[in-house]
Amino acid sequence: MLSMDHPGRYWTKLNDGRIQCDVCPRLCKLHDGQRGLCFVRQAKDEQILLTTYGRSSGFCIDPIEKKPLNHFLPGTPVLSFGTAGCNLTCKFCQNWDISKSREFDRLTETASPEMIAKAAKAHDCRSVAFTYNDPVIFLEYAVDIAQACRETNVKTVAVTAGYIRPDAREEFFRNMDAANVDLKAFSEKFYKKICGGKLAPVLETLLYLKHETEVWFELTTLLIPGENDSPRELNEMTEWIFSNLGPDVPLHFSAFHPDWKMRDIENTPHSTLIRAREIALGNGIHYVYLGNVHDKSGSSTYCHECGELLIGRDWFELSDWNLDASGSCISCGTACSGLLEKSHGNWGAKRLPVSL
Numbered sequence: 001m002l003s004m005d006h007p008g009r010y011w012t013k014l015n016d017g018r019i020q021c022d023v024c025p026r027l028c029k030l031h032d033g034q035r036g037l038c039f040v041r042q043a044k045d046e047q048i049l050l051t052t053y054g055r056s057s058g059f060c061i062d063p064i065e066k067k068p069l070n071h072f073l074p075g076t077p078v079l080s081f082g083t084a085g086c087n088l089t090c091k092f093c094q095n096w097d098i099s100k101s102r103e104f105d106r107l108t109e110t111a112s113p114e115m116i117a118k119a120a121k122a123h124d125c126r127s128v129a130f131t132y133n134d135p136v137i138f139l140e141y142a143v144d145i146a147q148a149c150r151e152t153n154v155k156t157v158a159v160t161a162g163y164i165r166p167d168a169r170e171e172f173f174r175n176m177d178a179a180n181v182d183l184k185a186f187s188e189k190f191y192k193k194i195c196g197g198k199l200a201p202v203l204e205t206l207l208y209l210k211h212e213t214e215v216w217f218e219l220t221t222l223l224i225p226g227e228n229d230s231p232r233e234l235n236e237m238t239e240w241i242f243s244n245l246g247p248d249v250p251l252h253f254s255a256f257h258p259d260w261k262m263r264d265i266e267n268t269p270h271s272t273l274i275r276a277r278e279i280a281l282g283n284g285i286h287y288v289y290l291g292n293v294h295d296k297s298g299s300s301t302y303c304h305e306c307g308e309l310l311i312g313r314d315w316f317e318l319s320d321w322n323l324d325a326s327g328s329c330i331s332c333g334t335a336c337s338g339l340l341e342k343s344h345g346n347w348g349a350k351r352l353p354v355s356l
Helices: 113-122 135-150 166-174 188-195 200-212 231-245 270-282
Strands: 011-013 019-021 041-044 047-050 059-063 077-081 127-130 155-160 178-182 216-223 251-255 288-291 309-314 317-321 352-354
Touching: 019 041, 019 047, 047 135, 077 113, 113 127, 113 135, 127 135, 135 155, 135 166, 166 200, 178 200, 200 216, 200 231, 216 270, 231 270, 251 270, 270 288
Parallel strands: 077 127, 127 155, 155 178, 178 216, 216 251, 251 288
Antiparallel strands: 011 019, 041 047, 059 077, 059 352, 309 317
16 A cells, blocks of 8 residues: 655754644645645644655646646647645635545555556657646655656656745756746736735746756646736836846746636636737747637748748647657757657547546
């Protein structure tokens, strides 16, 4: 039987007898038996325990584009899973049934890291994605899975808000091959009011990924009408991305739909997404995508030098592939950034639940 409680690696014993969890910027200070805001990290026996090690809310094979990652092994299947809990309190959470749940409500499957790696290999998945809730809070489990996957030549993907402290961040991303980071907005006010967090640590994570790792990463911003979609904020955000991360980090603008505690706000108009894309492209970002809407042009990849269509997409189905064997534009020879192979995979838009 797989043990559910696993020793955490990042904590400090305080002078007053409490244990401080050092994984994320919340720095939850806990008496024995108390859990952090994420609910899954608990002070017990003078240490922090991860209470969801080896437990999952279920496994599913998705297209890698659904993470979303458009420049990382396009068209290939990824074994996806999550656990429970989260270290942010986003009022718009669109996976709230998992991220806001108590683990005993949702965690119905158990699997060791080796089981997950073997299952990915058996189903011909090129990668495993930690998704649905943020893997930062189950760091020890995610890292052990990533190490087991590397032994079987399976890559790992973190879908994360990047809300993590420096020491934990180094170990976490050292074991990841790719990431999609939610840059939820570009104001401290939004992060405090809507997410119960801070923007600055997320920006630090992005700078770390760009300048101190080899992790391929892409960004996603969910545009919420009246909250983070003003032209001024989008201009400031995309200027910062260009100046600090460079032009080749892909950026995904996704449409909001009413959910969780923000059911009184309308869906994001398509025109808002188009405007955001134009602002980002105008500020020099090479690859800008639109998500949660049907927009072939906004979901396809174009050569930033000559404008040639490089990878055609219709939702999660890939069509055109105008890249040579080196991953460069067949028209002008300009390289397309990312982890690209001689041809794209053929998984398509299928979503296949699997049991381990």
